[in-house]
Amino acid sequence: MRNWRSNRILFLGVCLAIALVLIATSQAGFLAPIKGIIAAPLNFVTGLLNRTTQDAVKIADMSSDVPTLQKRVADLEEALARYQSELVELREVANDYQRLSELVNYTSQTQNEEFLAADVISNADSNAPLQTISINKGTRDGITIGMPVVSQLGLIGRITDVTANASRVLLITDVSSAISGRLQTTRDEGSIVGQSSNDLRMEFIPLNAKVQEGDIVISSGLGGNLPAGIVIGQVTSVQQREFELFQNAVVRSLNNFATLETVLVVTNFQPVDLSVFEQSTQTAPGS
Amino acid sequence: MGTFLSLPIMILVAALQVTVMPQISLWGGRPDLVLLVVVSWALNATLEQGVLWAFVGGICKDLLSAAPLGTSLIGLILIVFAIHTVRQQLFSVGIFTLIWVSLIGTIIQEFSILIVLLFSGFQPQFASQLGYGIMVDQFRLFIVPTIVYNLIGIVPIYLITRIIQRAVGTNLRLTR
Numbered sequence: 001m002r003n004w005r006s007n008r009i010l011f012l013g014v015c016l017a018i019a020l021v022l023i024a025t026s027q028a029g030f031l032a033p034i035k036g037i038i039a040a041p042l043n044f045v046t047g048l049l050n051r052t053t054q055d056a057v058k059i060a061d062m063s064s065d066v067p068t069l070q071k072r073v074a075d076l077e078e079a080l081a082r083y084q085s086e087l088v089e090l091r092e093v094a095n096d097y098q099r100l101s102e103l104v105n106y107t108s109q110t111q112n113e114e115f116l117a118a119d120v121i122s123n124a125d126s127n128a129p130l131q132t133i134s135i136n137k138g139t140r141d142g143i144t145i146g147m148p149v150v151s152q153l154g155l156i157g158r159i160t161d162v163t164a165n166a167s168r169v170l171l172i173t174d175v176s177s178a179i180s181g182r183l184q185t186t187r188d189e190g191s192i193v194g195q196s197s198n199d200l201r202m203e204f205i206p207l208n209a210k211v212q213e214g215d216i217v218i219s220s221g222l223g224g225n226l227p228a229g230i231v232i233g234q235v236t237s238v239q240q241r242e243f244e245l246f247q248n249a250v251v252r253s254l255n256n257f258a259t260l261e262t263v264l265v266v267t268n269f270q271p272v273d274l275s276v277f278e279q280s281t282q283t284a285p286g287s
Numbered sequence: 288m289g290t291f292l293s294l295p296i297m298i299l300v301a302a303l304q305v306t307v308m309p310q311i312s313l314w315g316g317r318p319d320l321v322l323l324v325v326v327s328w329a330l331n332a333t334l335e336q337g338v339l340w341a342f343v344g345g346i347c348k349d350l351l352s353a354a355p356l357g358t359s360l361i362g363l364i365l366i367v368f369a370i371h372t373v374r375q376q377l378f379s380v381g382i383f384t385l386i387w388v389s390l391i392g393t394i395i396q397e398f399s400i401l402i403v404l405l406f407s408g409f410q411p412q413f414a415s416q417l418g419y420g421i422m423v424d425q426f427r428l429f430i431v432p433t434i435v436y437n438l439i440g441i442v443p444i445y446l447i448t449r450i451i452q453r454a455v456g457t458n459l460r461l462t463r
Contacts, residue, residue: 008334008368015338015364019345022357026349027407031356039350042298046351049306057310 099262106152107264113227114268115150116141120260121166131174131196133157135263138165146225146271149263153254154231155179155219156263167265171257172232173197180222181232181251183215192217192232192251200233200251207247211238217251224272290336292455293328293343300324301347316432318440319396321348322363326392327441327448329367330380337367354400355407362399366392382442389441390434397430 025031062069100117107115118141122134137143139162149156149169157177161168170177173194181192181202188209190202205211215235221228233251240247300320308317321344329337345360352358370388377384 008371011334011338012364012368015342015368016361018342019357019360019364022346022360023355023403023407026356035350035356038346042301042347042350045298046302046305049302053306053310 096262102152103262103264106150112268113266115264116143116267118149118167118263118265120263123258123260131171131177131194131257132160133169133171133257133260133263135167135169135265136165137265138163138167140164142267143167143265144270148226148230148266148269150230150266151255151260151263154233155226155253156255156257156260158225159265169263172200172253173257179226179232180220181217182220182228183209183211183235184218185212185215186210189220189222190246190249198253198255198257199236200253202235202249202251204246205249207240207245209247211235211247211249213237215249217249226271227266227269290339292451293336293340296324296451297321297340297344297347300344301351304348305351316429316434316436318436319393319433320440320444321345321359322366322392322396323389323437323440323444324448325363326366326370326388327445328452329370330374330384330388330445331449331452334367334371337371338364341367354404358400358403358407359396361403362396365399366395369395380445385441385445386438389437393434393437394430397433 022031026035103115103117107113116137118135118137120133121136133156135149143159143162145159145162147159149159155172157169157171157174159167160170171194172179172192173196175194175196177194179192180189182189183205186209188205188211190205192200192202195201202217213235217232217235219226219228219230219232231254233253235249236252237250238247239249304320308320311317325337325340325344328340332340341363342360345358345363346356348359349356366388369391373384373388374380
Protein backbone atom coordinates (compact mmCIF):
# COMPACT_ATOMS: atom_id res chain seq x y z
CA MET A 1 0.00 0.00 0.00
CA ARG A 2 2.80 2.36 0.96
CA ASN A 3 4.69 1.36 -2.16
CA TRP A 4 1.71 2.15 -4.34
CA ARG A 5 1.25 5.58 -2.70
CA SER A 6 4.88 6.45 -3.18
CA ASN A 7 4.67 5.36 -6.82
CA ARG A 8 1.63 7.57 -7.36
CA ILE A 9 3.34 10.57 -5.81
CA LEU A 10 6.36 9.84 -7.92
CA PHE A 11 4.12 9.60 -10.96
CA LEU A 12 2.56 12.96 -10.09
CA GLY A 13 5.98 14.48 -9.56
CA VAL A 14 7.22 13.18 -12.89
CA CYS A 15 4.14 14.51 -14.65
CA LEU A 16 4.46 17.92 -13.04
CA ALA A 17 8.16 17.96 -13.82
CA ILE A 18 7.43 17.22 -17.47
CA ALA A 19 4.89 20.01 -17.48
CA LEU A 20 7.33 22.45 -15.93
CA VAL A 21 10.06 21.47 -18.38
CA LEU A 22 7.61 22.00 -21.22
CA ILE A 23 6.73 25.44 -19.87
CA ALA A 24 10.35 26.39 -19.37
CA THR A 25 11.51 25.22 -22.79
CA SER A 26 8.50 26.76 -24.44
CA GLN A 27 9.08 30.02 -22.62
CA ALA A 28 12.73 29.91 -23.74
CA GLY A 29 11.58 29.45 -27.32
CA PHE A 30 13.12 26.03 -27.91
CA LEU A 31 9.79 24.46 -28.79
CA ALA A 32 8.76 26.99 -31.38
CA PRO A 33 9.66 24.84 -34.45
CA ILE A 34 8.07 21.73 -32.94
CA LYS A 35 4.96 23.67 -31.94
CA GLY A 36 4.48 24.74 -35.54
CA ILE A 37 4.57 21.15 -36.77
CA ILE A 38 2.38 19.73 -34.00
CA ALA A 39 -0.13 22.53 -34.30
CA ALA A 40 -0.66 21.98 -38.05
CA PRO A 41 -3.49 19.42 -37.81
CA LEU A 42 -4.97 21.34 -34.92
CA ASN A 43 -4.95 24.57 -36.88
CA PHE A 44 -6.53 22.80 -39.85
CA VAL A 45 -9.42 21.51 -37.75
CA THR A 46 -9.71 24.88 -36.03
CA GLY A 47 -9.87 26.64 -39.39
CA LEU A 48 -12.65 24.35 -40.61
CA LEU A 49 -14.61 24.75 -37.42
CA ASN A 50 -14.08 28.47 -37.36
CA ARG A 51 -15.48 28.91 -40.87
CA THR A 52 -18.46 26.75 -40.01
CA THR A 53 -19.02 28.63 -36.78
CA GLN A 54 -18.77 32.02 -38.44
CA ASP A 55 -21.24 30.93 -41.12
CA ALA A 56 -23.60 29.64 -38.46
CA VAL A 57 -23.27 32.86 -36.48
CA LYS A 58 -23.96 34.91 -39.59
CA ILE A 59 -27.05 32.84 -40.37
CA ALA A 60 -28.20 33.14 -36.78
CA ASP A 61 -27.63 36.90 -36.82
CA MET A 62 -29.45 37.23 -40.12
CA SER A 63 -32.40 35.19 -38.95
CA SER A 64 -32.62 37.20 -35.75
CA ASP A 65 -32.43 40.41 -37.78
CA VAL A 66 -35.11 39.43 -40.29
CA PRO A 67 -37.88 41.61 -38.77
CA THR A 68 -35.46 44.52 -38.47
CA LEU A 69 -34.25 44.02 -42.02
CA GLN A 70 -37.80 43.74 -43.32
CA LYS A 71 -38.69 47.01 -41.63
CA ARG A 72 -35.52 48.56 -42.97
CA VAL A 73 -36.32 47.39 -46.50
CA ALA A 74 -39.85 48.77 -46.20
CA ASP A 75 -38.50 52.10 -44.96
CA LEU A 76 -35.98 52.24 -47.77
CA GLU A 77 -38.60 51.38 -50.38
CA GLU A 78 -40.83 54.12 -49.04
CA ALA A 79 -37.94 56.59 -49.06
CA LEU A 80 -36.99 55.53 -52.58
CA ALA A 81 -40.55 56.08 -53.80
CA ARG A 82 -40.60 59.49 -52.12
CA TYR A 83 -37.26 60.48 -53.62
CA GLN A 84 -38.26 59.24 -57.07
CA SER A 85 -41.39 61.36 -56.86
CA GLU A 86 -39.32 64.35 -55.79
CA LEU A 87 -36.84 63.66 -58.57
CA VAL A 88 -39.61 63.66 -61.15
CA GLU A 89 -40.91 66.94 -59.74
CA LEU A 90 -37.44 68.46 -59.75
CA ARG A 91 -36.85 67.36 -63.33
CA GLU A 92 -40.11 69.00 -64.28
CA VAL A 93 -39.05 72.16 -62.48
CA ALA A 94 -35.70 72.08 -64.27
CA ASN A 95 -37.41 71.62 -67.62
CA ASP A 96 -39.83 74.44 -66.85
CA TYR A 97 -36.93 76.63 -65.81
CA GLN A 98 -35.06 75.87 -69.02
CA ARG A 99 -38.10 76.59 -71.16
CA LEU A 100 -39.03 79.75 -69.33
CA SER A 101 -35.49 81.07 -69.33
CA GLU A 102 -35.38 80.60 -73.09
CA LEU A 103 -38.68 82.40 -73.41
CA VAL A 104 -37.44 85.21 -71.20
CA ASN A 105 -34.34 85.50 -73.35
CA TYR A 106 -36.56 85.67 -76.41
CA THR A 107 -38.80 88.35 -74.95
CA SER A 108 -35.84 90.40 -73.81
CA GLN A 109 -34.43 90.32 -77.33
CA THR A 110 -37.74 91.36 -78.83
CA GLN A 111 -38.54 94.99 -78.21
CA ASN A 112 -41.85 96.84 -78.74
CA GLU A 113 -43.81 93.65 -78.15
CA GLU A 114 -45.69 92.54 -75.10
CA PHE A 115 -45.94 88.87 -74.34
CA LEU A 116 -48.19 86.75 -72.21
CA ALA A 117 -46.87 83.28 -71.38
CA ALA A 118 -49.38 80.47 -71.61
CA ASP A 119 -49.24 76.76 -70.95
CA VAL A 120 -50.30 74.43 -73.71
CA ILE A 121 -53.21 72.35 -72.45
CA SER A 122 -53.77 70.39 -75.62
CA ASN A 123 -51.24 69.59 -78.31
CA ALA A 124 -53.64 68.33 -80.92
CA ASP A 125 -57.04 69.01 -82.32
CA SER A 126 -59.82 66.53 -81.76
CA ASN A 127 -60.24 66.44 -85.53
CA ALA A 128 -57.14 64.98 -87.07
CA PRO A 129 -56.85 67.15 -90.22
CA LEU A 130 -56.84 70.33 -88.19
CA GLN A 131 -53.59 71.55 -86.71
CA THR A 132 -54.44 73.46 -83.55
CA ILE A 133 -53.33 73.60 -79.97
CA SER A 134 -55.12 74.93 -76.89
CA ILE A 135 -53.62 77.24 -74.29
CA ASN A 136 -54.73 78.12 -70.78
CA LYS A 137 -55.22 81.83 -71.34
CA GLY A 138 -58.41 83.45 -72.58
CA THR A 139 -60.38 86.68 -72.60
CA ARG A 140 -59.86 87.13 -68.86
CA ASP A 141 -56.17 87.47 -69.61
CA GLY A 142 -56.73 89.89 -72.49
CA ILE A 143 -56.45 87.41 -75.31
CA THR A 144 -58.34 88.25 -78.46
CA ILE A 145 -58.76 86.53 -81.78
CA GLY A 146 -55.95 87.07 -84.24
CA MET A 147 -53.16 87.54 -81.73
CA PRO A 148 -49.94 85.88 -82.85
CA VAL A 149 -48.52 83.05 -80.78
CA VAL A 150 -44.78 82.45 -80.75
CA SER A 151 -42.06 80.55 -78.95
CA GLN A 152 -38.38 81.23 -78.60
CA LEU A 153 -37.91 79.20 -81.78
CA GLY A 154 -40.34 81.13 -83.90
CA LEU A 155 -43.91 81.56 -84.98
CA ILE A 156 -46.49 79.07 -83.72
CA GLY A 157 -49.75 80.36 -85.13
CA ARG A 158 -52.64 82.68 -84.40
CA ILE A 159 -55.50 82.73 -81.93
CA THR A 160 -58.66 81.59 -83.67
CA ASP A 161 -61.05 80.86 -80.78
CA VAL A 162 -61.17 82.38 -77.34
CA THR A 163 -63.09 81.45 -74.24
CA ALA A 164 -62.89 83.04 -70.82
CA ASN A 165 -59.90 80.97 -69.68
CA ALA A 166 -58.62 79.17 -72.77
CA SER A 167 -57.80 79.80 -76.38
CA ARG A 168 -57.29 77.78 -79.49
CA VAL A 169 -54.32 78.47 -81.70
CA LEU A 170 -54.32 77.67 -85.39
CA LEU A 171 -50.82 76.46 -86.13
CA ILE A 172 -48.91 77.68 -89.14
CA THR A 173 -48.70 74.04 -90.22
CA ASP A 174 -52.46 73.80 -90.73
CA VAL A 175 -53.39 73.49 -94.38
CA SER A 176 -55.77 76.44 -94.04
CA SER A 177 -52.99 78.69 -92.72
CA ALA A 178 -51.40 81.16 -95.10
CA ILE A 179 -49.07 83.91 -93.96
CA SER A 180 -46.82 86.35 -95.68
CA GLY A 181 -43.16 85.58 -95.31
CA ARG A 182 -39.88 87.02 -96.33
CA LEU A 183 -36.43 85.59 -96.87
CA GLN A 184 -34.26 87.24 -94.28
CA THR A 185 -31.21 87.55 -96.53
CA THR A 186 -32.66 88.55 -99.92
CA ARG A 187 -35.85 90.18 -98.58
CA ASP A 188 -37.84 88.34 -101.25
CA GLU A 189 -41.40 87.67 -100.25
CA GLY A 190 -43.72 84.74 -100.56
CA SER A 191 -46.75 83.11 -99.07
CA ILE A 192 -46.24 80.37 -96.54
CA VAL A 193 -48.89 77.70 -96.32
CA GLY A 194 -49.13 74.74 -93.99
CA GLN A 195 -48.88 71.12 -95.04
CA SER A 196 -49.96 69.26 -91.88
CA SER A 197 -46.36 68.60 -90.90
CA ASN A 198 -43.41 70.60 -89.66
CA ASP A 199 -42.62 71.34 -93.31
CA LEU A 200 -44.23 74.48 -94.68
CA ARG A 201 -44.40 75.57 -98.26
CA MET A 202 -43.28 79.01 -99.31
CA GLU A 203 -44.99 79.89 -102.57
CA PHE A 204 -44.94 82.77 -104.98
CA ILE A 205 -41.25 83.48 -104.60
CA PRO A 206 -40.11 85.53 -107.61
CA LEU A 207 -38.10 83.56 -110.14
CA ASN A 208 -35.19 85.94 -109.91
CA ALA A 209 -34.92 85.51 -106.16
CA LYS A 210 -31.82 83.67 -105.01
CA VAL A 211 -33.11 81.16 -102.55
CA GLN A 212 -30.66 78.86 -100.82
CA GLU A 213 -31.00 76.02 -98.39
CA GLY A 214 -30.59 77.28 -94.87
CA ASP A 215 -32.09 80.70 -95.50
CA ILE A 216 -34.17 81.97 -92.63
CA VAL A 217 -37.76 82.89 -93.38
CA ILE A 218 -39.43 85.56 -91.27
CA SER A 219 -42.88 87.07 -91.25
CA SER A 220 -43.19 90.08 -93.52
CA GLY A 221 -46.09 91.80 -91.84
CA LEU A 222 -47.90 92.15 -95.14
CA GLY A 223 -51.64 91.67 -94.83
CA GLY A 224 -51.65 93.01 -91.32
CA ASN A 225 -52.26 89.63 -89.73
CA LEU A 226 -48.86 89.26 -88.10
CA PRO A 227 -46.10 91.54 -86.94
CA ALA A 228 -43.03 91.59 -89.13
CA GLY A 229 -39.79 89.92 -88.23
CA ILE A 230 -40.95 86.78 -86.46
CA VAL A 231 -38.94 83.71 -87.44
CA ILE A 232 -41.05 81.18 -89.30
CA GLY A 233 -38.50 78.58 -90.29
CA GLN A 234 -35.56 77.63 -92.44
CA VAL A 235 -35.46 76.74 -96.12
CA THR A 236 -34.64 73.09 -96.61
CA SER A 237 -35.13 72.77 -100.36
CA VAL A 238 -35.99 74.89 -103.37
CA GLN A 239 -38.23 73.93 -106.25
CA GLN A 240 -37.87 75.89 -109.44
CA ARG A 241 -39.64 74.75 -112.59
CA GLU A 242 -39.17 76.39 -115.95
CA PHE A 243 -42.83 76.48 -116.84
CA GLU A 244 -43.90 78.19 -113.62
CA LEU A 245 -43.95 81.88 -112.96
CA PHE A 246 -42.76 81.55 -109.40
CA GLN A 247 -40.49 79.29 -107.50
CA ASN A 248 -41.36 77.41 -104.30
CA ALA A 249 -39.37 76.42 -101.27
CA VAL A 250 -39.87 73.96 -98.50
CA VAL A 251 -39.50 75.67 -95.14
CA ARG A 252 -39.11 73.73 -91.94
CA SER A 253 -40.30 75.30 -88.73
CA LEU A 254 -37.81 75.12 -85.88
CA ASN A 255 -40.64 74.33 -83.47
CA ASN A 256 -41.71 70.81 -82.64
CA PHE A 257 -45.43 71.35 -82.48
CA ALA A 258 -46.12 67.96 -80.92
CA THR A 259 -44.17 68.76 -77.77
CA LEU A 260 -45.00 72.38 -77.11
CA GLU A 261 -45.50 73.12 -73.44
CA THR A 262 -45.29 76.87 -73.06
CA VAL A 263 -45.92 79.57 -75.66
CA LEU A 264 -46.02 83.35 -75.75
CA VAL A 265 -48.98 85.33 -76.98
CA VAL A 266 -48.12 88.71 -78.46
CA THR A 267 -50.76 90.79 -76.73
CA ASN A 268 -50.01 94.24 -78.07
CA PHE A 269 -50.56 93.33 -81.70
CA GLN A 270 -53.91 94.06 -83.21
CA PRO A 271 -54.57 92.52 -86.64
CA VAL A 272 -55.55 94.99 -89.28
CA ASP A 273 -58.86 94.34 -90.93
CA LEU A 274 -58.17 95.04 -94.60
CA SER A 275 -61.69 94.05 -95.63
CA VAL A 276 -62.72 97.66 -94.92
CA PHE A 277 -60.59 98.80 -97.85
CA GLU A 278 -61.97 96.10 -100.07
CA GLN A 279 -65.54 97.26 -99.29
CA SER A 280 -64.69 100.91 -99.89
CA THR A 281 -63.02 100.00 -103.19
CA GLN A 282 -66.12 98.13 -104.27
CA THR A 283 -68.50 100.94 -103.29
CA ALA A 284 -66.38 103.87 -104.63
CA PRO A 285 -67.26 103.66 -108.37
CA GLY A 286 -70.97 103.66 -107.59
CA SER A 287 -70.95 106.49 -105.15
CA MET B 288 -8.83 2.19 -27.51
CA GLY B 289 -9.45 5.10 -25.14
CA THR B 290 -5.77 5.92 -25.40
CA PHE B 291 -5.89 6.31 -29.16
CA LEU B 292 -9.16 8.19 -29.04
CA SER B 293 -7.62 10.90 -26.89
CA LEU B 294 -5.85 12.61 -29.78
CA PRO B 295 -8.73 13.11 -32.26
CA ILE B 296 -11.21 13.89 -29.52
CA MET B 297 -8.97 16.40 -27.79
CA ILE B 298 -8.03 18.04 -31.11
CA LEU B 299 -11.72 18.44 -31.86
CA VAL B 300 -12.51 19.66 -28.34
CA ALA B 301 -9.63 22.14 -28.31
CA ALA B 302 -10.73 23.44 -31.70
CA LEU B 303 -14.29 23.80 -30.43
CA GLN B 304 -12.91 25.62 -27.41
CA VAL B 305 -11.43 28.40 -29.55
CA THR B 306 -14.12 28.55 -32.26
CA VAL B 307 -17.57 27.79 -30.89
CA MET B 308 -17.16 28.66 -27.22
CA PRO B 309 -16.26 32.33 -27.73
CA GLN B 310 -19.63 32.73 -29.43
CA ILE B 311 -21.44 31.87 -26.22
CA SER B 312 -19.06 33.78 -24.00
CA LEU B 313 -20.68 36.01 -21.39
CA TRP B 314 -19.17 38.20 -18.67
CA GLY B 315 -15.63 37.22 -19.60
CA GLY B 316 -16.07 33.49 -19.00
CA ARG B 317 -16.69 30.54 -21.24
CA PRO B 318 -16.99 26.79 -20.78
CA ASP B 319 -13.62 25.05 -20.51
CA LEU B 320 -14.41 22.10 -22.74
CA VAL B 321 -10.95 20.56 -22.47
CA LEU B 322 -11.17 20.55 -18.69
CA LEU B 323 -14.68 19.10 -18.75
CA VAL B 324 -13.76 16.30 -21.15
CA VAL B 325 -10.60 15.41 -19.23
CA VAL B 326 -12.51 15.41 -15.94
CA SER B 327 -15.37 13.37 -17.40
CA TRP B 328 -12.98 10.85 -18.91
CA ALA B 329 -10.82 10.60 -15.80
CA LEU B 330 -13.85 9.86 -13.62
CA ASN B 331 -14.21 6.46 -15.30
CA ALA B 332 -10.70 5.65 -16.47
CA THR B 333 -7.43 4.54 -15.00
CA LEU B 334 -5.00 7.08 -13.63
CA GLU B 335 -2.61 6.47 -16.50
CA GLN B 336 -5.32 7.03 -19.09
CA GLY B 337 -6.58 10.12 -17.26
CA VAL B 338 -3.06 11.55 -17.20
CA LEU B 339 -2.66 10.80 -20.90
CA TRP B 340 -5.91 12.64 -21.69
CA ALA B 341 -4.73 15.50 -19.49
CA PHE B 342 -1.45 15.68 -21.40
CA VAL B 343 -3.07 15.51 -24.83
CA GLY B 344 -5.84 17.94 -23.87
CA GLY B 345 -3.48 20.38 -22.17
CA ILE B 346 -1.01 20.43 -25.06
CA CYS B 347 -3.78 20.83 -27.65
CA LYS B 348 -5.23 23.69 -25.64
CA ASP B 349 -1.85 25.39 -25.23
CA LEU B 350 -1.04 24.98 -28.92
CA LEU B 351 -4.01 27.21 -29.65
CA SER B 352 -2.95 29.74 -27.05
CA ALA B 353 -0.31 32.41 -26.67
CA ALA B 354 0.57 30.87 -23.33
CA PRO B 355 3.71 28.69 -23.07
CA LEU B 356 3.23 25.04 -23.95
CA GLY B 357 2.30 23.16 -20.75
CA THR B 358 0.50 26.04 -19.04
CA SER B 359 -2.77 24.11 -18.85
CA LEU B 360 -1.01 20.86 -18.06
CA ILE B 361 -0.24 21.49 -14.40
CA GLY B 362 -3.85 22.14 -13.44
CA LEU B 363 -5.17 19.20 -15.46
CA ILE B 364 -2.62 16.80 -13.97
CA LEU B 365 -3.44 17.93 -10.45
CA ILE B 366 -7.17 17.52 -11.15
CA VAL B 367 -6.74 14.02 -12.62
CA PHE B 368 -4.73 12.90 -9.60
CA ALA B 369 -7.30 14.46 -7.26
CA ILE B 370 -10.14 12.74 -9.12
CA HIS B 371 -8.34 9.42 -8.96
CA THR B 372 -7.92 9.81 -5.21
CA VAL B 373 -11.59 10.75 -4.70
CA ARG B 374 -12.85 8.15 -7.14
CA GLN B 375 -11.41 5.37 -5.00
CA GLN B 376 -13.85 6.35 -2.30
CA LEU B 377 -16.95 6.46 -4.53
CA PHE B 378 -19.10 3.59 -5.70
CA SER B 379 -20.61 5.58 -8.55
CA VAL B 380 -20.56 9.06 -10.05
CA GLY B 381 -23.66 11.16 -9.31
CA ILE B 382 -24.73 14.68 -10.02
CA PHE B 383 -23.18 16.03 -6.82
CA THR B 384 -19.85 14.43 -7.67
CA LEU B 385 -19.94 16.10 -11.08
CA ILE B 386 -20.77 19.47 -9.52
CA TRP B 387 -17.98 19.26 -6.95
CA VAL B 388 -15.43 17.96 -9.42
CA SER B 389 -16.38 20.66 -11.89
CA LEU B 390 -16.29 23.40 -9.25
CA ILE B 391 -12.97 22.44 -7.65
CA GLY B 392 -11.45 21.47 -11.01
CA THR B 393 -12.26 24.84 -12.53
CA ILE B 394 -10.77 26.73 -9.60
CA ILE B 395 -7.56 24.61 -9.63
CA GLN B 396 -7.23 24.89 -13.39
CA GLU B 397 -7.84 28.63 -13.62
CA PHE B 398 -5.59 29.56 -10.72
CA SER B 399 -2.80 27.26 -11.89
CA ILE B 400 -2.96 28.85 -15.34
CA LEU B 401 -2.88 32.31 -13.79
CA ILE B 402 0.13 31.45 -11.63
CA VAL B 403 2.05 30.01 -14.59
CA LEU B 404 1.17 33.09 -16.64
CA LEU B 405 2.28 35.43 -13.89
CA PHE B 406 5.61 33.61 -13.68
CA SER B 407 5.88 33.86 -17.45
CA GLY B 408 5.65 37.63 -17.36
CA PHE B 409 1.90 38.07 -17.82
CA GLN B 410 0.83 41.46 -16.47
CA PRO B 411 -2.95 41.88 -16.45
CA GLN B 412 -4.04 45.51 -16.72
CA PHE B 413 -7.34 45.03 -14.97
CA ALA B 414 -5.66 44.51 -11.59
CA SER B 415 -4.27 48.01 -11.44
CA GLN B 416 -7.57 49.45 -12.66
CA LEU B 417 -9.83 47.69 -10.20
CA GLY B 418 -7.45 47.66 -7.26
CA TYR B 419 -8.54 44.37 -5.72
CA GLY B 420 -5.42 42.41 -6.58
CA ILE B 421 -4.83 40.04 -9.43
CA MET B 422 -6.23 36.92 -7.80
CA VAL B 423 -9.46 38.56 -6.66
CA ASP B 424 -10.02 40.26 -9.95
CA GLN B 425 -9.25 37.08 -11.88
CA PHE B 426 -11.66 35.17 -9.70
CA ARG B 427 -14.40 37.77 -9.99
CA LEU B 428 -14.06 38.52 -13.67
CA PHE B 429 -13.18 35.17 -15.21
CA ILE B 430 -13.29 32.25 -12.85
CA VAL B 431 -16.81 32.74 -11.49
CA PRO B 432 -18.42 32.94 -14.96
CA THR B 433 -16.35 29.95 -16.09
CA ILE B 434 -17.48 27.99 -13.04
CA VAL B 435 -21.10 28.72 -13.93
CA TYR B 436 -20.57 27.59 -17.50
CA ASN B 437 -18.71 24.48 -16.44
CA LEU B 438 -21.41 23.55 -13.93
CA ILE B 439 -23.95 23.77 -16.74
CA GLY B 440 -21.76 21.90 -19.20
CA ILE B 441 -20.40 19.09 -17.07
CA VAL B 442 -23.54 16.93 -17.11
CA PRO B 443 -24.06 16.69 -20.89
CA ILE B 444 -20.33 16.29 -21.51
CA TYR B 445 -20.06 13.58 -18.90
CA LEU B 446 -23.00 11.74 -20.48
CA ILE B 447 -21.44 11.95 -23.94
CA THR B 448 -18.09 10.83 -22.57
CA ARG B 449 -19.72 7.84 -20.88
CA ILE B 450 -21.38 6.85 -24.14
CA ILE B 451 -18.00 6.93 -25.88
CA GLN B 452 -16.32 5.05 -23.05
CA ARG B 453 -18.96 2.33 -23.14
CA ALA B 454 -18.71 2.16 -26.91
CA VAL B 455 -14.94 1.67 -26.85
CA GLY B 456 -14.96 -0.50 -23.75
CA THR B 457 -13.07 1.79 -21.42
CA ASN B 458 -14.15 1.28 -17.83
CA LEU B 459 -12.55 1.93 -14.53
CA ARG B 460 -11.73 -1.14 -12.51
CA LEU B 461 -11.78 0.03 -8.95
CA THR B 462 -8.87 -1.28 -6.92
CA ARG B 463 -9.41 -0.59 -3.26
